Each structure stands twice: as C-alpha cells, then as structure tokens.
Amino acid sequence: MNQDFWLEVKNRFLNFITQIGPNILYALVALVLGVFAIKFTMRVLKRILRKSKVESSLKTFVESLSFFILYGLLFTLIGSILGVEATSFLAIFGAAGIAIGLALQGSLSNFAGGVLILVFKPFKVGDLISVRSNVGFVVKIDILYTTIKTFDGRIIIMPNGNVANSDVDNRTMEETRRIDLSLKFNYDADIDDVRKIILEALEKHPKILKTPEPDVWLDSIGEYDMKITARSWVNSHGYWPAYWEQLEAVKKALDDHGIEIPIPRRLVFQGGEVNPDSIKSEPDQPIK
Structure with a gap:
C-alpha cells in the first residue's frame, strides 16, 4: 500500500x-x-x-x-x-x-486637483498668488499639496483640491502691474497743481515704467473732500516696494508744497435765527 x-x-x-x-x-x-x-x-x-x-x-x-x-x-x-x-x-x-x-476620498480629490494644477499651470513656483485670503509666494507644488510663503514668513500648506476649486489671483503672471494711489484733498486745492506735484514725484521713481505713462485724475467728489487717483506701472515682482516708496514720495512732495489732507468739517449754528453770514465751519472735535 x-x-x-x-x-x-x-x-x-x-x-x-x-x-x-x-x-x-x-x-x-x-x-x-x-x-x-x-x-x-x-x-x-x-x-x-x-x-x-x-x-x-x-x-x-x-x-x-x-x-x-x-x-x-x-x-x-x-x-x-x-x-x-x-x-x-x-x-x-x-x-x-x-x-x-x-x-482616500479626500486625498483623491487633492490628487485630481494636483494633476489639474500641474497640467494647466494656473501658477508656478515663484509666483505671488492669493487663494482663499491667503497671499504668498509659491515655494512648492506637490501632487497633493501646494505650499506658499507669506510676506511675514509663514508657511501655508493648501490641499490641491481646495486650490483647484477656488479663484486663484496670480499677481505675477503678467510682467507688469499697475499701482493705484488713492489720495484725498480739500476743495480749495488746485487740481492742476496737485496733478503736477504728484506726477513729478512719480516720474522721479527709478522703478516706474515710461510706457504706459503715469497719470493723475479726479476720481470722485465726497462730502468734504475730493478723491484723486494716481496711476503708474511697474514690474510685477517689484510691486510692493514700489508702492510703498511711491506713496512716501508723494506724501513728502505734497508736504513740501504745503498741501494738506482734508479734515472732516461741520456747520455750527449759534443763537436763535440763522444768519447766513454767521455760518462758519469748524473741524470735527473728538467727544470728551
């Protein structure tokens, strides 16, 4: 057997x-x-x-x-x-x-978002972007996450699924960017003089592009002031330094010519009947 x-x-x-x-x-x-x-x-x-x-x-x-x-x-x-x-x-x-x-449902969403970002390239490493109130320079793009560094040195890691489904403000995709300075003046300020002073201050700045040329226009008229907007163009990567330097240069130029910023005023009536000749305006005083 x-x-x-x-x-x-x-x-x-x-x-x-x-x-x-x-x-x-x-x-x-x-x-x-x-x-x-x-x-x-x-x-x-x-x-x-x-x-x-x-x-x-x-x-x-x-x-x-x-x-x-x-x-x-x-x-x-x-x-x-x-x-x-x-x-x-x-x-x-x-x-x-x-x-x-x-x-891995969430990870797959981030994975799909990463593929879309890497293929269609709405931004690249080094770009300054704003996504969901987060503003910073892109330092890394992975298949699942995008990493940005803010101006104050913080590192923010964003899931690509959220980035791909959000509005992305790419502030350095174009080579040039416009700076808008919003300034307010009293009604008695001469617009032509103010325009000349601001343009001279802007044109002295080394980072301002010659084309398009800087311009200054009356933007709106308020209750006690008029708003003037000064516009100029700079390279996108140098936007913020140029913005701060221009704002400071314009302020100094206005001070040198004795032009002050407007102060809110109100009409004060004294006594019984109102005499138009006695109407005077006084600056608002803080409540004590």
Missing part, C-alpha cells in the same frame, strides 16, 4: 511537471524579458520628461504611475501564461481600486 501511494504521488508530480513545467519556464523568460523591457521603457520615459517643460512634481507622478502600470501588465501576462485567467487579475485590481478609493 505504501508503495502504491508513493508511486501515485510520483506519477502525479511528474504529470504536473510535464504539464506546468513549460509554462513555468515561459513565465520565467517573460519575467526576465519584461523586467528589462520595463527598465528600458522607464529610461526612455525619464529622458523624454527631462527634456520637456513639465513640472518636476508631475514628472515624478508620471514616472511612478507608469512604473506601476507596466509591472501590473507584466504580472497579468505571467499569470495568463501560468493559466490564471485575466478576469481574475481585473477583479483583484478593481476591488483594490474601490477599497483605496473609499479610504
């Missing part, structure tokens, strides 16, 4: 080797050739991405995705050689995809 048992085991083993042996050999050959083919393909892909103008984060994502797809196809091929149906692999991949998707 023992001899019959071991003889049966031996025969089944030999039949198994005879049937499956060639497939195992073919699978090993496919594995070796597939690994070499994948390495060659990845080298070519990296060389193409290196020469392209694609963002570094997107390059890394494309390389990683291509790596997993190629090896997934290779394992599917090896499984089919060994007799495993392709539908089984598809079922496994599908179940894994559903499980990962349910576990």
Whole structure:
C-alpha cells in the first residue's frame, strides 16, 4: 500500500511537471524579458520628461504611475501564461481600486486637483498668488499639496483640491502691474497743481515704467473732500516696494508744497435765527 501511494504521488508530480513545467519556464523568460523591457521603457520615459517643460512634481507622478502600470501588465501576462485567467487579475485590481478609493476620498480629490494644477499651470513656483485670503509666494507644488510663503514668513500648506476649486489671483503672471494711489484733498486745492506735484514725484521713481505713462485724475467728489487717483506701472515682482516708496514720495512732495489732507468739517449754528453770514465751519472735535 505504501508503495502504491508513493508511486501515485510520483506519477502525479511528474504529470504536473510535464504539464506546468513549460509554462513555468515561459513565465520565467517573460519575467526576465519584461523586467528589462520595463527598465528600458522607464529610461526612455525619464529622458523624454527631462527634456520637456513639465513640472518636476508631475514628472515624478508620471514616472511612478507608469512604473506601476507596466509591472501590473507584466504580472497579468505571467499569470495568463501560468493559466490564471485575466478576469481574475481585473477583479483583484478593481476591488483594490474601490477599497483605496473609499479610504482616500479626500486625498483623491487633492490628487485630481494636483494633476489639474500641474497640467494647466494656473501658477508656478515663484509666483505671488492669493487663494482663499491667503497671499504668498509659491515655494512648492506637490501632487497633493501646494505650499506658499507669506510676506511675514509663514508657511501655508493648501490641499490641491481646495486650490483647484477656488479663484486663484496670480499677481505675477503678467510682467507688469499697475499701482493705484488713492489720495484725498480739500476743495480749495488746485487740481492742476496737485496733478503736477504728484506726477513729478512719480516720474522721479527709478522703478516706474515710461510706457504706459503715469497719470493723475479726479476720481470722485465726497462730502468734504475730493478723491484723486494716481496711476503708474511697474514690474510685477517689484510691486510692493514700489508702492510703498511711491506713496512716501508723494506724501513728502505734497508736504513740501504745503498741501494738506482734508479734515472732516461741520456747520455750527449759534443763537436763535440763522444768519447766513454767521455760518462758519469748524473741524470735527473728538467727544470728551
């Protein structure tokens, strides 16, 4: 009985080797050739991405995705050689995809947003942007998060899903940007004189562009003052230093010519009947 048992085991083993042996050999050959083919393909892909103008984060994502797809196809091929149906692999991949998707819903939203940002490029590293009241320079764009640095040195990491679904104010996408100075003056100030003083102060600034030329216009008339707007153009990356320097230069020029800012005034009536000749205006006084 023992001899019959071991003889049966031996025969089944030999039949198994005879049937499956060639497939195992073919699978090993496919594995070796597939690994070499994948390495060659990845080298070519990296060389193409290196020469392209694609963002570094997107390059890394494309390389990683291509790596997993190629090896997934290779394992599917090896499984089919060994007799495993392709539908089984598809079922496994599908179940894994559903499980990962349910576990990483928020991350997938950020992932999709990162792909959109890296492909359509609404901004790039070094741009000054404003997103959801956060203003800063872009220092890093990953596939899941965008990092900006604010003027006061804070680092803000924003999920790409939120960034992709928000209005993005890119303040350095264009090479030039306009500075608007809003100034108020008394009614007795001569508009032509004020315009001349402001233009002279602006034109002395080294960062002001000659084209378009600076201009000064009466913007609106209020209850006790008139609003004048001075406009000039500068390079986008030097906007804020130029803005502060211009504002200071205009203030000093107005002081040198004795032009003061307006003070709120009110009419004061004294005694019974109102005599128009006795009407006088006085500056508002603080309540004590």
